[in-house]
Amino acid sequence: MNNICVSVKNVTKQFGKHVVLKDINLDILEGEIFGLLGPSGAGKTTLVKELSGLDTPTSGENTVLGQKMPMLNVINRIGYMAQSDALYEDLSAKENLQFFSSLYGLKGIKQQERIREVMKLVDLTDHINKLVFNYSGGMKRRLSLAIALLHEPELLILDEPTVGIDPVLRKKIWDAFYQLNEKGTTIIVTTHVMDEAEKCDRLGLMREGSLIAIGTPTELKQDTHSSSIEEAFLVYGGEVNED
Amino acid sequence: MRIKALTVRILRQIVRDKRTLGMLIFAPILVLTMLHLVFNGDNYVPKVGLVEIPDAIEKSTDLGDAEITNYDNGTDAEKDLIAQEIDGYLTFSDGKPVIYLEGSDPTKNGETLRWMQSTFVNIQKSPLEELEVNYLHGSSEMGQFDYFGPVLLGFFVFFFVFIIAGVSFIRERTTGTLERLLSTPMRKWEIVSGYVIGFGIVTMIQSTIIAAYTIYVLDMMMEGSFFYLLLIILSLSFTALTLGILISSFANNELQMIQFIPVIVVPQVFFSGLFNLETISNWLSWIGPITPLYYAAEALRDVMVRGFGWNEIYLEIFVLLGFSILFMILNIIALRKYRKI
Numbered sequence: 001m002n003n004i005c006v007s008v009k010n011v012t013k014q015f016g017k018h019v020v021l022k023d024i025n026l027d028i029l030e031g032e033i034f035g036l037l038g039p040s041g042a043g044k045t046t047l048v049k050e051l052s053g054l055d056t057p058t059s060g061e062n063t064v065l066g067q068k069m070p071m072l073n074v075i076n077r078i079g080y081m082a083q084s085d086a087l088y089e090d091l092s093a094k095e096n097l098q099f100f101s102s103l104y105g106l107k108g109i110k111q112q113e114r115i116r117e118v119m120k121l122v123d124l125t126d127h128i129n130k131l132v133f134n135y136s137g138g139m140k141r142r143l144s145l146a147i148a149l150l151h152e153p154e155l156l157i158l159d160e161p162t163v164g165i166d167p168v169l170r171k172k173i174w175d176a177f178y179q180l181n182e183k184g185t186t187i188i189v190t191t192h193v194m195d196e197a198e199k200c201d202r203l204g205l206m207r208e209g210s211l212i213a214i215g216t217p218t219e220l221k222q223d224t225h226s227s228s229i230e231e232a233f234l235v236y237g238g239e240v241n242e243d
Numbered sequence: 244m245r246i247k248a249l250t251v252r253i254l255r256q257i258v259r260d261k262r263t264l265g266m267l268i269f270a271p272i273l274v275l276t277m278l279h280l281v282f283n284g285d286n287y288v289p290k291v292g293l294v295e296i297p298d299a300i301e302k303s304t305d306l307g308d309a310e311i312t313n314y315d316n317g318t319d320a321e322k323d324l325i326a327q328e329i330d331g332y333l334t335f336s337d338g339k340p341v342i343y344l345e346g347s348d349p350t351k352n353g354e355t356l357r358w359m360q361s362t363f364v365n366i367q368k369s370p371l372e373e374l375e376v377n378y379l380h381g382s383s384e385m386g387q388f389d390y391f392g393p394v395l396l397g398f399f400v401f402f403f404v405f406i407i408a409g410v411s412f413i414r415e416r417t418t419g420t421l422e423r424l425l426s427t428p429m430r431k432w433e434i435v436s437g438y439v440i441g442f443g444i445v446t447m448i449q450s451t452i453i454a455a456y457t458i459y460v461l462d463m464m465m466e467g468s469f470f471y472l473l474l475i476i477l478s479l480s481f482t483a484l485t486l487g488i489l490i491s492s493f494a495n496n497e498l499q500m501i502q503f504i505p506v507i508v509v510p511q512v513f514f515s516g517l518f519n520l521e522t523i524s525n526w527l528s529w530i531g532p533i534t535p536l537y538y539a540a541e542a543l544r545d546v547m548v549r550g551f552g553w554n555e556i557y558l559e560i561f562v563l564l565g566f567s568i569l570f571m572i573l574n575i576i577a578l579r580k581y582r583k584i
């Protein structure tokens with residue numbers, strides 16, 4: 001259970017003179033839900049993009065599922081859900097699912113089966129033939145998640161999966177994460193919502209491109225003698241806090 | 244498999260977007276029809292004034308095909324010329340014929356002069372025998388539309404494919420779906436190929452309809468084979484498609500894509516043979532051979548006007564395909580911005 005799934009070694013990322021990631025070192029274990037917590041602009045998205053193969057570090061290296069990224073056959077084993085929904089609004093949900101599942105090489109009965117399963121998981125089965133254009137924001141978010149799950153990835157990378165989603169729906173989405181996690185899927189999730197952070201097995205706190213602390217929510221709170229993750233974050237980050 | 248999925252998706256999107264589909268097919272048909280009506284309208288009938296023409300000449304000439312006004316003196320004729328009542332007048336000074344023209348409209352000048360020359364052949368000093376004219380290509384029936392037509396046909400296919408492919412690729416980038424495509428195991432060349440095949444099918448249908456319409460309904464001159472015509476148009480649309488996608492990576496939104504039309508698309512018209520290429524100033528003439536439309540127009544004219552076949556057009560087709568391959572490679576390189584492998 002405790003094999004390393006993702007390993008980030010001395011990773012730095014610069015865009016021109018602007019340093020987005022500063023010497024990040026991080027190991028994520030197989031089967032855990034790992035949360036990256038930090039204000040917007042902390043570098044969370046850049047880091048998860050590198051882990052999903054969409055970006056490369058300026059120096060250092062990322063190893064995912066035993067191979068140095070980016071690597072096409074590893075990408076095949078990752079499910080990535082970006083911050084934006086990235087759906088074809090002029091197509092129906094089903095057509096979106098068919099398209100993306102074909103890209104992962106799913107076809108025929110297997111494809112139909114997976115489409116049915118993921119839509120059931122995100123509770124959208126009744127809306128499968130609607131055009132995405134007619135979907136609400138929350139429905140698009142869930143469809144987006146469903147697409148990331150189509151090919152049964154071993155590692156799921158979710159960039160702000162519940163941003164702009166009401167509490168009831170957020171709970172539904174987290175229930176889906178727990179279900180997948182029970183089956184052994186490793187999940188990396190970025191968030192800037194503190195109470196969501198409590199739901200993760202372990203957390204990495206990020207601020208201005210640096211990883212300022214790693215640990216379970218309980219450890220982080222105990223270390224800083226805080227009653228909440230938010231307080232703990234303030235202690236680790238020093239007196240300056242910005243959002 | 245992945246390419247097929249992308250092709251199917253593009254076709255589904257286009258079929259669903261009825262307005263774009265309409266624009267692809269009916270807009271070129273509408274514009275070509277208007278041009279046909281403009282260029283192949285009735286000939287202009289010049290309004291000509293005659294000042295003190297000797298009776299002998301007047302009787303011996305056929306004064307049809309023009310509106311004739313007779314004047315007793317040059318002053319009246321000049322007044323009417325100023326008021327644009329007549330396009331020109333003929334008078335005799337010291338026994339020699341002199342022509343005055345209103346002069347502000349080249350078409351009217353030309354028609355008036357031509358009429359006067361053909362009508363008064365016998366008062367010129369050495370009347371020529373009527374010449375027999377033989378056409379290597381074309382015929383005396385060939386109108387301006389027949390000459391412009393092949394270029395315009397190529398231009399519209401190029402224009403609409405360029406815009407639609409470019410805009411849909413921009414949409415793919417701005418909505419984040421391109422990033423999502425690249426987070427799947429899809430290879431960059433597969434993305435570019437899927438686009439080329441998807442839009443290739445659409446343009447093949449589009450160009451067949453437009454070409455058939457111009458040839459069979461508008462009666463544009465067509466000496467060669469319809470198959471070669473389609474082959475040329477298809478090669479051209481591949482070029483437009485790959486160039487459109489490439490250019491779209493330099494634009495951040497749809498409006499910026501439209502801004503490339505006057506820079507990339509319109510100049511090609513000037514160098515594609517719509518205007519005589521030999522009269523273009525030397526310091527600009529190098530532009531023609533680097534524009535895809537230049538080759539397409541030449542090949543289209545070879546087939547449609549001159550009735551040539553494969554031996555005369557293969558070079559142009561290879562150049563167009565060469566352009567497409569070059570743009571495809573550049574596209575794949577441009578996609579490296581989003582994923583290194």
